[in-house]
Amino acid sequence: MSIFTISLTTVFLLTIVGCNNEAADSKGQMKGAVPLGSEITLEGELPSLLTEGLSPEEKAKLTEEILPMASPDDPTPEEKFEELREKAKNGSAAAQTTLGIMYFTGQAISKDTSGKILSTDPAKAAAWFHRAALQGNADAQYNLGLMYLMGQGGLTKDSVKAVEFFLEAALQGNADAQNNLGAMYHMGEGVEQDNSEAKKWYAKSAAQGHVDAQTNLEAVE
DSSP: OOOOOOEEOOOOTTOOOOOGGGOTTOOOOEEOOOOOTTOOOOTTOOOHHHHTTOOHHHHHHHHHHHSOOOOTTSOOHHHHHHHHHHHHHTTOHHHHHHHHHHHHHTOSOEEOTTOOEESOOHHHHHHHHHHHHHTTOHHHHHHHHHHHHHTOTTOOOOHHHHHHHHHHHHHTTOHHHHHHHHHHHHHTSSSOOOHHHHHHHHHHHHTTTOHHHHHHHHHOO
């Protein structure tokens, strides 16, 4: 039975993926790592699977058909990132959450005190999630709950705090948080074991189509 669904939204290169009102097609939540296979296709390129056996002219034509040319007036990925960071600094909870995701997944480059480049920076991610969570951002609350549950980003593992943040997000309708809150009650982790409460939160999540919650609900006695 899959109880904890760790969802990390990955961001491709420096393409900005917002959350809440800034990007309706992204929940702004952390999703599990996606296998990239044997190659990494860079932004502006087509996968070799699509171009294998084509002449340079055919490749160019296919690229033009699939990948629209960017306007010279469009901001660069670096400019988009700086714009996102400014929004986060100025208090945008959605931008803070997205920035936290980028640091967590390694899409935003960070360095340690010695200047060494870090592949990921969970501590910086946690800091941005905290700022957004304090403003009531459900995605940040959910992500922060996961980090407390796992003891990541310099945070001491704390199931009680994890429950608190899951609850804040669950009350706002976050299906992943509802599922995880149900799991915490189901197992009695961070909260007194209570199958009735577990069923309640599993049911709320399952009603939104959460597959794991549907499975978990069937497993509760």
